[in-house]
Amino acid sequence: MGDTFKRVLATLPGIMLLLAVGYAGKLVTPFIPHTEYVIWAIAIGMVIANVVRLPRVFEAGVKTYELWLKTGIVLMGARFGLASVAALGGMGLGLVAVEIACAMVVAAWLARRFGLSEKLGTLLGVGNGICGVSAIIGASGAIEAKQDETSYAIATILLFGAGMIFLYPVIGRLIGLTDTQFGFWAGLAVDNTAECVATGFAYSEAAGKVATLVKMCRNAVMGLVILGLAVAYARRGMAGRVTRKVRFLWDRFPKFVLGFLAMSAVVSLGLLTKDQVTAIGNLSKWAFLLTFAGVGLTTKFSELKAGVIPFVIGLVSEVVISLVSIGMILLFVS
Secondary structure (H helix, E strand, O other): OHHHHHHHHHHHHHHHHHHHHHHHHHHHHHHOOOOOHHHHHHHHHHHHHHHOOOOHHHHHHHOOHHHHHHHHHHHHHHHOOHHHHHHHHHHHHHHHHHHHHHHHHHHHHHHHHOOOOHHHHHHHHHHHHHHHHHHHHHHHHHOOOOHHHHHHHHHHHHHHHHHHHHHHHHHHHHOOOOHHHHHHHHHHHOOOHHHHHHHHHHHOHHHHHHHHHHHHHHHHOHHHHHHHHHHHHHHOOOOOOOOOHHHHHHHHOOHHHHHHHHHHHHHHOOOOOHHHHHHHHHHHHHHHHHHHHHHHHOOOHHHOOOOHHHHHHHHHHHHHHHHHHHHHHHHHOO
16 A cells, blocks of 8 residues: 555656646637637647756656546546437448558558568558557567667657647637537548547537547457457467457457447436536546646657658658548538
């Protein structure tokens, strides 16, 4: 208990910094028309991370932003009925299947054209198509990729994720996307979960909710895709065999998706009062505020160094995925 208490105590300075940066974003927003606090929370965090050398006392707490992201997603389940989850999730899964296939094919083809290794092309494909860094790390072990291949893929994905938060909302407003359409676009095209959720909420709260749900559809299939890649590489003698497939899938399944669905089920069954649902929804907003501040505070441009060729492949892949996604959305989503 003593060690646990010490670890929790060590996170408090960083968590207070997350809260201060996130709330500063809220204070700035009223003075800048047509913007959401998400943009300013991330921007302020980025300035601090890249201009000021933060004392180590803040590190442990700042790193908790991913915990707050998952907590916010679970609590957000209270703002969705199961019927809404089924409707949006069903359509989302269909679009996700096309998006993932597109990402994998484009990255593999470009890797061959530019003379990169097949495994680096695969890592860029899963990073673009599924779940950013998490998918790359999961796939790198499954296909036994080299450390430099993993590093190049992660740096490329992080670089584009940072830019999309600011660029996508501008493009969305220029082409007149509805909140639902933009939510689908962010959910399909932005790679890391934190950046995806932030991009959605940077457009509007409604868009953020849709983006989160669509992104969870991508996250949910991560284990299946990585398992398929592991088996395919093993059959060609390029990786070891997967002997316990069910355990493999469970280890790579994002558990917060189950928490979101459980919370949605509790609300749909009427087990919570209206005031309790409102309170849980407000707690999710505070969790996301800490998350978005953490995204900014952990984005250090000096660390985002990818090779030129992986960067070019990542850029072309992102453009293709964005265009394919927006095309599907304009056809099928109103």
